[in-house]
């Protein structure tokens with residue numbers, strides 16, 4: 001697998017730390033999943049198990065040794081991935097449970113079957129429930145040589161301070177726009193599309209690429225913006241838009257784009273010196289409401305009514 005430059009720099013630093021005996025047994029990789037935090041953790045885990053890379057001076061797993069072949073086949077006995085499991089009804093759980101962490105603790109007691117190392121990747125680590133986190137903490141407090149725990153999390157805020165303090169932390173930051181544009185072009189995107197997608201994705205090149213590979217997302221964003229623009233000058237019908245949006249399977253994303261647009265308008269008005277304190281506050285308030293509406297979507301509220309109210313408010317700003 002080819003890693004993006006911001007991913008391989010993380011991997012290189014970790015491999016360097018490993019060579020110098022500074023790599024801690026618990027690593028925490030934090031950042032938006034679209035920046036490839038999980039892919040980087042996996043690449044590091046593969047490197048920890050690979051026997052060919054260090055012999056050949058490679059910066060990534062060799063892909064040819066016994067470990068690498070077993071990993072590729074999905075049957076490496078010393079590799080454990082902990083993520084959402086299905087509940088008894090066959091639906092994906094929304095948290096990582098204590099049973100999963102207990103099972104992992106037991107596996108980490110055993111010695112490495114291939115004699116190299118044992119690697120566990122936990123993702124998203126910030127979705128562990130309280131008791132799962134406590135069990136993990138016990139494991140973290142009893143480090144054993146050759147056992148590595150690689151935690152991948154979207155954000156730090158939901159991880160307890162004690163877990164954070166037991167891990168070596170790498171935070172993924174957005175690459176510079178020059179580096180992002182170059183990478184997008186290397187993925188076969190032309191410069192103009194790369195620029196506008198990167199702007200839409202607020203500087204996140206991984207997200208920009210994801211959106212570019214989906215035929216619907218960027219046009220949908222454009223539609224949301226045009227609709228809000230029209231409503232702001234008294235064109236278009238809030239009821240019709242509300243009904244249409246409420247029906248859309250992309251509703252959460254529509255509301256995210258709408259909130260983004262409001263924020264952008266507010267910033268532009270402030271930058272142009274057009275915003276009064278009152279108008280800036282009203283748009284900020286609308287931004288909050290759009291986000292709250294998005295969070296309420298999974299509840300039993302009438303979506304169309306909620307969106308209608310939101311759009312009416314928008315047209316009167």
Ligand SMILES: [Zn+2]
Pocket residue numbers: 049050051052053061062063064065066067068
């Ligand atoms: Zn290998």
